[in-house]
Amino acid sequence: MxxxxxxxELLLRxxxxxxxLSEADRSAxxxxxxTPKTLEPSTYTVREGDPPDRCxxxxxxxxxxxxxxxxxxxQIVAIHVPGEATDFQNLLLDVADHSVQMLTRGxxxxxxxxxxxELIRTRPAVGQAxxxxxxxxxxxxxxxxxxxxxxxxxxxxxxxxxxxxxRLEAEGLADRxxxxxxxxxxxxxxxxxxxxxxxxxxxxALQADGLIQRSKRNVSFPDWERLRQVGDFNQRYLHLEPQLxxxxxxxxxx
Amino acid sequence: MxxxxxxxELLLRxxxxxxxLSEADRSAxxxxxxTPKTLEPSTYTVREGDPPDRCxxxxxxxxxxxxxxxxxxxQIVAIHVPGEATDFQNLLLDVADHSVQMLTRGxxxxxxxxxxxELIRTRPAVGQAxxxxxxxxxxxxxxxxxxxxxxxxxxxxxxxxxxxxxRLEAEGLADRxxxxxxxxxxxxxxxxxxxxxxxxxxxxALQADGLIQRSKRNVSFPDWERLRQVGDFNQRYLHLEPQLxxxxxxxxxx
DNA sequence: CGTACGTTTGATCTTTCTCAATAATGGTGG
DNA sequence: CCACCATTATTGAGAAAGATCAAACGTACG
Numbered sequence: 026m027x028x029x030x031x032x033x034e035l036l037l038r039x040x041x042x043x044x045x046l047s048e049a050d051r052s053a054x055x056x057x058x059x060t061p062k063t064l065e066p067s068t069y070t071v072r073e074g075d076p077p078d079r080c081x082x083x084x085x086x087x088x089x090x091x092x093x094x095x096x097x098x099x100q101i102v103a104i105h106v107p108g109e110a111t112d113f114q115n116l117l118l119d120v121a122d123h124s125v126q127m128l129t130r131g132x133x134x135x136x137x138x139x140x141x142x143e144l145i146r147t148r149p150a151v152g153q154a155x156x157x158x159x160x161x162x163x164x165x166x167x168x169x170x171x172x173x174x175x176x177x178x179x180x181x182x183x184x185x186x187x188x189x190x191x192r193l194e195a196e197g198l199a200d201r202x203x204x205x206x207x208x209x210x211x212x213x214x215x216x217x218x219x220x221x222x223x224x225x226x227x228x229x230a231l232q233a234d235g236l237i238q239r240s241k242r243n244v245s246f247p248d249w250e251r252l253r254q255v256g257d258f259n260q261r262y263l264h265l266e267p268q269l270x271x272x273x274x275x276x277x278x279x
Numbered sequence: 280m281x282x283x284x285x286x287x288e289l290l291l292r293x294x295x296x297x298x299x300l301s302e303a304d305r306s307a308x309x310x311x312x313x314t315p316k317t318l319e320p321s322t323y324t325v326r327e328g329d330p331p332d333r334c335x336x337x338x339x340x341x342x343x344x345x346x347x348x349x350x351x352x353x354q355i356v357a358i359h360v361p362g363e364a365t366d367f368q369n370l371l372l373d374v375a376d377h378s379v380q381m382l383t384r385g386x387x388x389x390x391x392x393x394x395x396x397e398l399i400r401t402r403p404a405v406g407q408a409x410x411x412x413x414x415x416x417x418x419x420x421x422x423x424x425x426x427x428x429x430x431x432x433x434x435x436x437x438x439x440x441x442x443x444x445x446r447l448e449a450e451g452l453a454d455r456x457x458x459x460x461x462x463x464x465x466x467x468x469x470x471x472x473x474x475x476x477x478x479x480x481x482x483x484a485l486q487a488d489g490l491i492q493r494s495k496r497n498v499s500f501p502d503w504e505r506l507r508q509v510g511d512f513n514q515r516y517l518h519l520e521p522q523l524x525x526x527x528x529x530x531x532x533x
Numbered sequence: 534c535g536t537a538c539g540t541t542t543g544a545t546c547t548t549t550c551t552c553a554a555t556a557a558t559g560g561t562g563g
Numbered sequence: 564c565c566a567c568c569a570t571t572a573t574t575g576a577g578a579a580a581g582a583t584c585a586a587a588c589g590t591a592c593g
Contacts, residue, residue, distance in 0.1 A: 073515075074515075090421070092421060092422070092424075092425040094425065094429050094430060094434075094511055095511040095513075096511075098429040098430075099429070100424060100425040100428045100429045102421045102424045102425065103421075114414060114417055114418075115414070116410070116414065117407060117410055117411045117414055117522055118411070118414055118415070118418070118518055118522055119518070119520070119522050119523060120515065120518075122418050122421070122422075122515050122516040122518070123418075123421060123516075146403060149400060152406070153371060156370070156371055156410065156413075157371045157372070159410075159413060159414070159417070160368060160369070160370065160371055160372055160413070161372070162417065163368055163413070163416065163417040163420060164368075164372070164376050164377075166417060166420035166421055166423075166424060167344070167346060167356045167357075167376070167377060167420055168346065168376075169420075169424045170346075170354060170356045170420060170423045170424050170427060171346040171348065171354040171356065173424060173427050173428040173472065174354045174427040174471070174472030175348050175352040175353070175354045175472055176348060176352075177580075177581090178580075178581070180348075209538085209539060209540090210539075210540065210541095211539080217428070218427065218428030218429060219581075219582090220581075220582055220583080221539090221540085222540095222541085222542090222581090222582075222583080222584095223580090223581055223582070225540065225541060225542085226541090226542090226581095229541085241590095257348055257349040257350075259349075261327075261328075261374065261376050262376040262377075264372055264373070264374075264376070266373070268371055268372055268373050269373060431548075431549095432548075432549070463570085463571060463572090464571075464572065464573095465570095465571075465572095473549075473550090474549075474550055474551080475571090475572085476549090476550075476551080476552095476572095476573085476574090477548090477549055477550070479571095479572060479573060479574085480549095480573090480574090483573085495558090
């Protein structure tokens with residue numbers, strides 16, 4: 026257990042994107058004990074069926090959540106970008122109902138779940154920031170249900186690319202006009218409920234239509250606005266603005 | 280604003296299903312101010328784009344969350360059963376990213392969002408219970424992504440019927456061998472990402488195979504275990520047991 | 534420089550959708 | 564109780580999106 030200050034600043038920034046915190050709260054977050062580690066692609070961070078006793082904060086690299094059907098088909102249900110904690114979803118649940126794995130190589134800071142629970146208990150404003158993040162993650166799950174349930178392959182993929190663009194932009198990691206997409210076509214298929222073959226064809230079609238440019242893992246968007254339209258993308262569900270609706274500070278009570 | 284005690288006991292029971300509360304916490308929940316109202320089918324409880332300033336607790340009847348694509352296709356992303364609060368998902372978000380509507384006629388208790396926020400601030404254990412509920416709702420969203428993304432029509436519908444059975448059973452409203460299903464085939468289609476026509480055919484096939492029995496809106500399951508298998512249904516994601524991991528330190532080490 | 538992984542392509546097949554009717558059903562006013 | 568209307572359920576025929584199968588092609592890297 027180290028206690029250096031640097032790494033968790035990324036998490037703090039992520040939380041403050043939507044929920045600004047006081048100095049005291051910030052330093053409470055920064056002084057969480059953690060264990061740094063570098064993980065290889067596909068390393069498990071949480072495993073379905075296990076009690077989730079720790080939470081990995083992504084310092085660099087990407088991770089994804091996945092579920093499997095009875096006959097082994099995989100569905101990726103979320104992607105996590107650097108700065109995000111990969112396990113708020115299990116904060117208060119006894120057994121993980123899905124797995125989280127590294128998408129790329131990356132550095133993480135493991136935080137004990139108990140410490141996280143303790144933090145949000147003693148620092149209600151931090152608890153609020155975490156809850157906001159949890160609610161936004163849920164909003165993204167809902168949009169994915171819509172994406173996979175009601176949009177055709179072309180729209181689905183364009184939508185995913187748009188979401189990724191805005192989330193990376195929000196973290197200051199890229200802009201909406203292009204970025205390094207760390208997913209294979211098979212993973213894109215698992216995230217969109219398609220087959221890799223079809224993903225390949227659709228990506229090519231998007232490229233042929235001048236909606237995306239690809240070279241290696243880099244994608245760029247010559248005409249963002251048109252891609253946005255094709256992807257039926259409306260960023261509202263990302264709730265990227267600071268969420269102010271919670272009015273007053275907290276008078277003590279017990 | 281009334282302050283009778285009865286109605287909110289249903290909400291309390293719902294929360295305590297997974298998070299038992301102390302006497303003091305219970306009475307704090309029960310003394311939430313609320314406004315009772317009877318709502319007709321398809322009445323909005325929350326509307327996309329609006330600031331969610333109140334939360335409807337379902338006292339009787341069912342509700343659903345839905346999102347729309349740009350060209351008007353509907354996806355139902357969640358169903359709520361009696362006893363549930365229909366708007367924990369917007370507890371700390373400024374603008375609703377989806378709508379909630381009544382599925383059936385039903386009685387609700389409107390609780391001001393501010394009061395709810397106040398409650399969880401002053402009563403951390405209640406806040407915890409609410410957070411557990413929010414996390415379980417997110418777990419259901421994830422399962423729906425899998426359901427809609429990776430399962431065929433037959434499995435998808437069987438899965439939905441199983442989920443419904445267990446959730447109703449948990450509320451003491453039915454058992455897993457049958458219940459009153461308040462959804463039209465069109466709504467079932469919107470919940471599974473299918474068309475009404477196909478839902479009709481698949482339901483008939485399930486019936487022909489002796490997996491379900493239908494008469495009016497009533498469905499029953501002559502062979503639950505087989506339905507469970509056909510629906511690839513594993514109840515883990517519903518987290519129906521009391522979630523104890525928070526209160527007590529873990530017997531395991533890290 | 535060979536092996537593993539990822540991408541691309543073609544041909545064919547299936548599930549599910551679409552379009553279009555027709556039948557039930559439930560609720561309403563008379 | 565009946566006639567009427569609006570939903571909802573059911574059925575059929577044809578079309579289409581996407582899946583499956585199989586193979587070839589690139590590329591990274593030990």
